[in-house]
Amino acid sequence: MTLLDAQTLSRLQGVKLRARAVMEGVLSGLHKSPHQGQSVEFAEHKEYAPGDELRHLDWKAYGKFDKYYIKRFEHETNLRSVMVVDASASMGYRSGVLSKLEVSTILAGALCYLLVRQQDAAGLAVMVGDAFKDVPPRASAGHLNVLLDALEHIQAQGTTNLAGAADHLAEVLPRRSTVIVLSDLLDERQDALKRILALRQRKNDVVLFHVVDPAELTFPFDDPTLFLDMEGDSRIEVNPREIKESYLEEFGAFLASVKSACAEADVDYELVRTDERLDEVLLRFLGRRGRRR
Amino acid sequence: MIFGNPWMLVGALGALIPLLVHLFDRRRPRPHPFPPMAFVLRSQKRTASRLKLKRLLLYALRTLILLAIPVALARPELRKDAQAAAVAKGPAATALVLDASLSMRWGKDSSLFERGRDEARDALKDLQADEPSTVLVCTSTPAAPPPPGFDRARLRAIIDEAKPTYGTADLSRCMEMAARALEENPTPGKRLVLISDMTASAFRLEAPPPTVKDPTGKLVRPEVVLRDVVSGQEALPNHALVDMKIESALQAGPRAFQFTFTVKNHGPEALKDLEAAVRVGESTLAKGFVDVPANGTAQKTLTVRFPQGGTVEGAVTLAPDELPEDDQRAFVLPVPRALKALVVNGAPHATRYRDEAFFVEAALSAPGSPVEVAVRDTDAGLRENFSAYDLVLLLNVSPPSPEDAERLASFVDAGGGLFVSMGDRVDPDAYNKRLGTLLPRALRLVRTSVEREDPEAETKSAKLAQVEVEHPLFSPFTGRAEEGLVGARFYRYMLLEADSPAAAGTSQVLATYEDGAPAVAVARRGKGRVALFTSTVDRDWSDFAIRTSFLPLMQRFAAYLTGSLEERVEQRVRVGETVTLRPEGGQAIAAVRAPDGTELPVKAQQDGSLVAGPVVEPGLHAVLGAEGKPLQALDFPVTLDPAESDLTRVPTDTLTAYFGEETVKASSSDAERPKVPLWTWLIVAACAAFFLEGTLLRK
Numbered sequence: 001m002t003l004l005d006a007q008t009l010s011r012l013q014g015v016k017l018r019a020r021a022v023m024e025g026v027l028s029g030l031h032k033s034p035h036q037g038q039s040v041e042f043a044e045h046k047e048y049a050p051g052d053e054l055r056h057l058d059w060k061a062y063g064k065f066d067k068y069y070i071k072r073f074e075h076e077t078n079l080r081s082v083m084v085v086d087a088s089a090s091m092g093y094r095s096g097v098l099s100k101l102e103v104s105t106i107l108a109g110a111l112c113y114l115l116v117r118q119q120d121a122a123g124l125a126v127m128v129g130d131a132f133k134d135v136p137p138r139a140s141a142g143h144l145n146v147l148l149d150a151l152e153h154i155q156a157q158g159t160t161n162l163a164g165a166a167d168h169l170a171e172v173l174p175r176r177s178t179v180i181v182l183s184d185l186l187d188e189r190q191d192a193l194k195r196i197l198a199l200r201q202r203k204n205d206v207v208l209f210h211v212v213d214p215a216e217l218t219f220p221f222d223d224p225t226l227f228l229d230m231e232g233d234s235r236i237e238v239n240p241r242e243i244k245e246s247y248l249e250e251f252g253a254f255l256a257s258v259k260s261a262c263a264e265a266d267v268d269y270e271l272v273r274t275d276e277r278l279d280e281v282l283l284r285f286l287g288r289r290g291r292r293r
Numbered sequence: 294m295i296f297g298n299p300w301m302l303v304g305a306l307g308a309l310i311p312l313l314v315h316l317f318d319r320r321r322p323r324p325h326p327f328p329p330m331a332f333v334l335r336s337q338k339r340t341a342s343r344l345k346l347k348r349l350l351l352y353a354l355r356t357l358i359l360l361a362i363p364v365a366l367a368r369p370e371l372r373k374d375a376q377a378a379a380v381a382k383g384p385a386a387t388a389l390v391l392d393a394s395l396s397m398r399w400g401k402d403s404s405l406f407e408r409g410r411d412e413a414r415d416a417l418k419d420l421q422a423d424e425p426s427t428v429l430v431c432t433s434t435p436a437a438p439p440p441p442g443f444d445r446a447r448l449r450a451i452i453d454e455a456k457p458t459y460g461t462a463d464l465s466r467c468m469e470m471a472a473r474a475l476e477e478n479p480t481p482g483k484r485l486v487l488i489s490d491m492t493a494s495a496f497r498l499e500a501p502p503p504t505v506k507d508p509t510g511k512l513v514r515p516e517v518v519l520r521d522v523v524s525g526q527e528a529l530p531n532h533a534l535v536d537m538k539i540e541s542a543l544q545a546g547p548r549a550f551q552f553t554f555t556v557k558n559h560g561p562e563a564l565k566d567l568e569a570a571v572r573v574g575e576s577t578l579a580k581g582f583v584d585v586p587a588n589g590t591a592q593k594t595l596t597v598r599f600p601q602g603g604t605v606e607g608a609v610t611l612a613p614d615e616l617p618e619d620d621q622r623a624f625v626l627p628v629p630r631a632l633k634a635l636v637v638n639g640a641p642h643a644t645r646y647r648d649e650a651f652f653v654e655a656a657l658s659a660p661g662s663p664v665e666v667a668v669r670d671t672d673a674g675l676r677e678n679f680s681a682y683d684l685v686l687l688l689n690v691s692p693p694s695p696e697d698a699e700r701l702a703s704f705v706d707a708g709g710g711l712f713v714s715m716g717d718r719v720d721p722d723a724y725n726k727r728l729g730t731l732l733p734r735a736l737r738l739v740r741t742s743v744e745r746e747d748p749e750a751e752t753k754s755a756k757l758a759q760v761e762v763e764h765p766l767f768s769p770f771t772g773r774a775e776e777g778l779v780g781a782r783f784y785r786y787m788l789l790e791a792d793s794p795a796a797a798g799t800s801q802v803l804a805t806y807e808d809g810a811p812a813v814a815v816a817r818r819g820k821g822r823v824a825l826f827t828s829t830v831d832r833d834w835s836d837f838a839i840r841t842s843f844l845p846l847m848q849r850f851a852a853y854l855t856g857s858l859e860e861r862v863e864q865r866v867r868v869g870e871t872v873t874l875r876p877e878g879g880q881a882i883a884a885v886r887a888p889d890g891t892e893l894p895v896k897a898q899q900d901g902s903l904v905a906g907p908v909v910e911p912g913l914h915a916v917l918g919a920e921g922k923p924l925q926a927l928d929f930p931v932t933l934d935p936a937e938s939d940l941t942r943v944p945t946d947t948l949t950a951y952f953g954e955e956t957v958k959a960s961s962s963d964a965e966r967p968k969v970p971l972w973t974w975l976i977v978a979a980c981a982a983f984f985l986e987g988t989l990l991r992k
Contacts (some may be wrong), residue, residue, distance in 0.1 A: 090328035100328075186328050216329050224322040229330040236330075237322045238337050242344050244337035251329060 022110035022278045045069040060127060079120035079178055080137050083108040083147075084165055085154060086183030086211075087128045089230045092156030094216035103274045104182035104211050111141060111180060112151075114292050116144045124150050125172075127165045127183075129158025134172060159231045160187040167194035170202065178205040182272075185210055185258060186231075193258060197265035207268040207285070214275050219247050247254040297368030304363025311355040344399035345989065345991055354986040358979050365975035372504075384483025385516060386441045387426040388471035389413050389448075391455060392489035394431070394462035395868075397522075397938040399529055405490050406457040408522040412488045413452045416520060424484075425472055428452060431467035431489075433627050433869045434907075438471060441478045458619060459911055460869045461937050464489060465497040472503035472515055479506070490523050491948065493941045508612025517952040523942065529562030531939035532567065532585060533619035534611055539626055542596050547663040548628050549598040554609050556593065558585040559939050561954075571597050602630025602663070602857065604925040606913055619938040623913040623930035628896035629857035632664045633724045635682040637674030639718045649688045649716065649831050652838035656847035662711060664851050679704035683855045688830055692723030702731050706819030710854025714826040715739070715787040716833060722935055733800035733816035733825050735790035740810065745784045754782035755836075758807040766815070766853045770842060777842035785834040787827040821853045846934035855918035865928040871906035873898075874916060874927055881919045882927070888912035 045058065048068035063068040084107050091101040098106075108124070115122040116139065123137030124147050135150050162183065169179060179199050185208075187193070202205045214220075221240035228235045255271065262269035270285050272278075296302065327333060391413050397406040413428065420426055420734035426439035430452045439447075457910040468485055475483045482504045489495065523529060536555040545551075552571050558564050564585040574597040579595040599605055605628050611623040634657055640649035650668050655666040658709045664684075669677060671690050680687055685704065688695075690713075694699065705711050706910040713732065721736035729735055743753035757779050760767050770778045789811050792800060814825045827833045830847075837843055851857075866872045872896075876882055885893040885905040893914070906932045908914065916927035 092327065093328045184328060186331075187531075188331055213328070215327075221325070226324040227330060227333050228321040228324055230326045230328050232330070234330060234334065235324075236334060236337055238333065238342075242347075243333065243336040243340050246340045248330055248615045250332040250339075251336055254332065 022106055022282065036204050037055075043070050046072055058171075060128065066157075066276055070130070079115060079118070080174070080176075081111070081115050081120060081178040081180060082123040082125055082126065082169065082173060083111060083135055084125045084153070084169065084179060084181040084183070086160060086162075086181075086185075086188075087126050087154045087156055088158055088160035088184075089156050090160060090184055090186050093216075093230060094274065095213050095220075097212075098274050100211045100213055101154065101156045101276055104209070104270060105154055105280065107209060107211075107272065107281065108180070108182055109148055109151050110278065112144060112147045114282075115139075116141060122147060122203055125165065125169060126154055127161060128152065128154075130161050130164055131158075132168050135139075136172075136277070137177075143183055146149075160184070160192075161189075162187045162192035163189055163195040166192075166199060167201060173199075173202075175203045176205075178207065180207045180209065182209040182211055184212060186244065193261055197261060197267050199263050200267050205268075206265070207270070208262055209270050209272050209281075210255075211272045211274065212255075216251065217273065219244050219251075295370050297370070299367055300441050301363050301367035303364065305360055307373045307935050308356045308360035308362060310359055311352050315352070322355050327988075342506070350988060351575070351989055354982040354989070357982045358986070360974040361979035365972040365979065366971075369971045369975070374722045384421055384423045384480055385476040385484040386423055386480040387416075387420055387486060388427045388438060388441065388475050388476045388490065389416055389426065389452075389486045390467050390471050391428065391430050391452065392462055392464060392487075392495060392566045393455060394495055394615070395459050395618060395933060396490055396492045396529070396940050397457045398489065398618055399940060400457075401615050404457065404544065404752070405522045406455075409451055409488045410455065410488075410519045411519075411520055414449065414484045415611045416488065416518070417448060417452070417861040418467045420445075423786070424476055424482075425480055427471070429467055429471045429474070430455045431462045431464055432458045433462060435462070435467050435470060438474045439931070440482075441475060450668060458868075459909065459933060461934050462495050463497065464495040464990060465500045465503075468503040472505050477516065483513075484518060485515050486518040488518060488520045490667065490940070491519070491521055491942045491945075492529075492939070492944050496943055496948075497949075498951050499959060514953045519945065519948060519952075521945070528942060528956065529940035530562065530614070531616050531938055531940045532556060532558045532560065532564055532611065532614055533616070533933075533935060534609060534622050535590070535619075535935040535938065537609055537622050537624065544661070546598050547597045547631075547669050548600070548602060549596060549661075550626065550628075551594055551596050551632045552579070552609055552624075553589055553592060556583055556585050556611060557935070557938065559941065561587050563587045563589075568611050570902060571594065571595050571607060572610055573605060580716035599628045602628045604628070604928070606896035606925070606928060608913070616938070617942070618911060619933050619935075619991040622932055624910070625838070625928045625930055627764065627857070627923075627926065629663050629852055630685045632851055632855050633681065634664050634666050634684040634686060634851060634858065635674060635677055635679070636666055636668040636688060637671060637690050639671050639688050639901070640670055640716060641670055641832075641983055647831070649829070650758075651831065652843065652890050653686060653688060653830050653847060656844040659667075659844055659848070662848055662851075663857075663975070664848070679709060680707070682709070684712065684851055686711040686712040686714070688714050688754060689718045689833075692720050692727055695727055698731070701728070702818070704822060705731060705821035708820035708856070710821055710851070710856075712850055712854060713824070714828070715825070715831045716829045716831075719787070721787065722834050731818055731823055733789075733814035733823055733945055734792060734811065737788040737790050739963055740787055740788050741785045742806075743784055750784060751782070753809075754784050755786065755802050755806040755808065756780070756782060757812055758809075759805045761801075761803040764801075764803050766846075766849050769845060769849070778846070779842050781835060781840045781842070783835040783837065785828065786810065786812065789825070789827065808922070820955055823848055824854055824857070828954070837869075866908060866931045867934050868909060868911055868931060869907055869934070872908065872914075872929055872931075874903045874905060874929075876903070876927065880924060880927075881921055882924070883921065884917045886915045886917060888914070925991065931934070 019050050045061065048057065048070050052070045056070045058069045058071045061137060090101050092105065112122045119139050121137035121139040124135040126133040133150065135147055138145060181196060183195060197206065197238050197250065218242060224237065224239050226237045259269050270281065374428045391409055393406065396410055397404065399405050417426065423444055426448060427441045428448045429435060429438035454631050460476045468487065471485055485503060502514060505515050507513045532829055532944045535557045538553045540551045540719050541548040542551040556567065568583040569581050569583050570577050578597045583591050583593040585591040601720060605626045608621050614622050618631055636650045636653055638648065638650035642648040654666050654668055675693050679700060685701065701711060709846065711731065721738060725735045731782040742755040749757040760778060762771050764769060783806060786806065799816050802811040802814045806812055808886060812827055816823050818892065828837065830838055832838055864872060874882060882903050885895055887893060887910045889910055893908060895903050895905045897903050911933050912930050913928060913930050916924045918924045
């Protein structure tokens with residue numbers, strides 16, 4: 001599986017190739033896909049208990065065994081998913097070979113592959129400052145190319161506006177959609193994260209991929225450095241060794257607060273380091289989703 | 294505060310390095326776009342005050358490290374103001390007593406006396422404006438100090454001009470003199486400040502401590518301030534050459550001498566392979582090594598053979614220590630020169646051992662003897678030109694003709710030596726007639742104690758009874774060596790007339806027989822000397838010629854009669870003493886010059902001698918005759934008092950008890966100083982700062 005490390009992915013040109021490579025890595029890592037798409041297949045019998053829907057009673061089994069059994073199926077509904085990709089300037093930061101935005105687009109592309117392959121509808125919403133580029137969700141195979149093309153041309157620019165994205169999605173998305181947000185969440189506005197998480201209250205399934213660079217996690221600077229804000233004009237000259245401890249405390253608290261808020265809002269949270277293998281990120285995510293169901 | 298290595302303080306400029314680095318060596322920060330800028334800003338804001346404090350602390354610690362190390366290397370010591378305690382008591386008339394004894398010369402780079410002068414200046418500076426003061430420089434002959442006054446400049450000049458001496462100093466006496474000087478002053482308080490190395494030899498602790506009269510006439514003890522110039526040392530190690538003896542070493546050659554000297558080690562450490570040498574001018578004639586136990590003595594002997602005769606001036610030296618003055622001693626040594634002797638054989642014989650001159654020639658020509666012998670018979674001998682010889686020996690010679698007698702007298706008068714021995718050819722009357730003025734005493738007649746062939750000759754023969762062993766001629770014949778002299782048997786000898794009253798004292802009898810008759814008589818005639826041996830120098834009248842004492846005695850006769858044998862007693866002069874000089878033959882002494890070139894005061898005495906001194910410096914003192922001509926034979930070495938080489942110090946407790954515990958108010962003695970010098974604390978501070986700096990950097 002070494003093909004899928006960040007170095008290898010960086011050598012592949014375009015989101016299509018990268019997303020496909022990740023998706024194939026994911027598929028080969030699954031022994032049996034639990035996502036069977038629309039084809040409703042019998043999975044098992046379960047003894048009837050009060051409250052179970054009567055329409056799923058297996059009358060043939062009743063005739064044979066004189067007992068009530070309920071039929072259970074692998075999938076019951078079609079998925080309608082929207083990838084929300086943060087394309088603010090801060091997402092363009094990289095300390096290694098892949099920027100946060102590149103990682104986000106690869107992950108989004110790989111997920112689109114998986115969804116379309118299962119004949120679920122996949123859409124895209126790209127946050128570029130206060131503006132949004134939408135690709136409505138569809139389940140056709142031809143739609144995949146549209147999605148991947150859109151991902152291919154995303155440029156990091158502007159400021160992060162999570163609250164604006166939340167408002168926009170609330171308007172355009174029907175209820176019970178799956179919203180997959182890929183962002184670094186570096187939005188200083190007070191209720192930005194809350195507004196995203198509030199999508200869950202609208203019966204949407206919300207998944208948050210928190211993309212961070214290793215340098216943001218470890219602050220590996222030694223020499224006196226002039227730090228420049230990527231989304232504003234502020235700058236500061238500091239000796240990194242002197243503030244490292246304090247920075248790591250602050251950033252650790254931020255990650256903890258995000259994770260805690262997601263848990264409270266029943267939102268799936270996945271911390272993604274840009275130097276991680278992305279197939280493993282997806283397998284980890286899918287495995288957890290499977291256990292939840 | 295004083296510094297042992299003050300030049301090290303230059304390194305303290307290094308303390309400016311952190312400031313200079315801060316001002317001029319600021320590195321340009323690398324710009325770096327970073328997304329979580331808000332966290333960086335918050336962290337910086339949160340840590341700003343702490344960082345500022347940390348930076349300040351780091352700066353202070355680094356400055357402390359760079360400052361403490363050079364200051365520590367400068368070896369600072371904190372000196373308490375000795376007078377501070379006394380200020381509260383009111384003004385006191387103060388006398389500073391500065392020890393200027395030899396022991397204050399101790400020290401390699403700077404002497405104790407230099408430190409003492411600094412202490413004296415400090416003590417003067419510490420005085421209050423209303424305290425009259427005086428200074429006494431304590432030497433072996435201290436001058437009374439000027440009355441206490443307020444002219445500090447004059448006192449400073451006295452201190453600046455003071456020099457350490459080579460003699461002892463009686464500090465007890467000096468303190469007493471200083472106390473007397475304070476007595477006249479009306480200021481009620483009296484204070485004595487003693488600046489010394491506190492060596493035991495300088496104090497007479499059995500004498501009462503100094504006292505002064507108070508206004509009521511009652512004797513009270515003045516306040517005493519002890520300023521010890523020996524900082525941090527309980528004892529001052531020193532080795533010294535305390536004694537030296539020079540003896541001829543005939544076994545090593547005609548002009549060989551043994552230098553036997555005693556080395557005393559006054560230190561607690563044993564000395565190993567201490568170099569000792571005999572030097573003349575720049576050349577080293579002999580060198581050896583000596584081991585001296587701690588606080589013990591050792592003797593060393595070096596043998597030197599001088600290539601030629603004459604007066605030799607040199608020094609015996611030891612490897613120098615902190616007090617080099619007592620590591621050497623000068624000497625003046627008369628080395629016998631080569632002598633030519635004419636032996637006039639009055640009774641030659643074909644058989645060598647029966648020849649009159651056989652034994653004398655053998656003795657004078659023995660290996661190691663400086664004498665070159667020419668033997669002639671009577672006729673040939675008396676025709677010789679005597680002035681070509683240093684010594685003429687008339688052995689049983691028939692009375693010389695009046696002309697020959699006249700020539701002999703002239704020879705002696707001009708400085709020649711004449712030895713006359715008896716025998717059957719000597720006619721007393723003719724001798725008296727022709728050589729009467731030359732001989733020490735007139736001859737009378739021959740006396741026979743016993744015939745040689747007599748069976749009882751052994752017991753009846755005469756023997757030497759009284760010998761002047763104090764005289765240089767007989768000085769070696771003491772102890773066992775005397776047996777060879779007094780064991781000789783004399784069967785026949787010439788009796789001499791008594792000294793005539795007119796010429797009393799001109800001759801000297803150095804040995805007599807048992808009956809009191811003279812055996813050896815000597816006399817000075819003009820510049821020369823004459824010796825008369827009243828028996829024979831062969832075996833006709835005695836068996837002395839075959840005795841062990843015969844050979845050395847004949848050689849000493851030769852040396853004595855030619856003036857080569859040191860007759861005068863070695864001058865043993867110590868610093869501080871006077872020396873009596875006895876010029877010979879009407880020599881005039883113009884000056885006596887010390888090693889440093891200064892001239893000693895010389896005073897003529899009634900007996901013709903001169904008294905020079907007192908001498909103030911050790912080493913060789915030169916005596917100059919008329920027109921500045923050196924009179925080497927009168928030169929004399931001056932030595933130090935060995936007691937002053939012992940630098941054992943009096944414990945402070947003892948001194949405090951001696952002067953009175955209630956009067957010794959402030960002492961700068963070692964005992965009252967902190968055990969740990971200031972510089973060790975600085976090193977500790979630097980180490981602590983280094984550790985803290987490292988800890989702060991890691992945080």
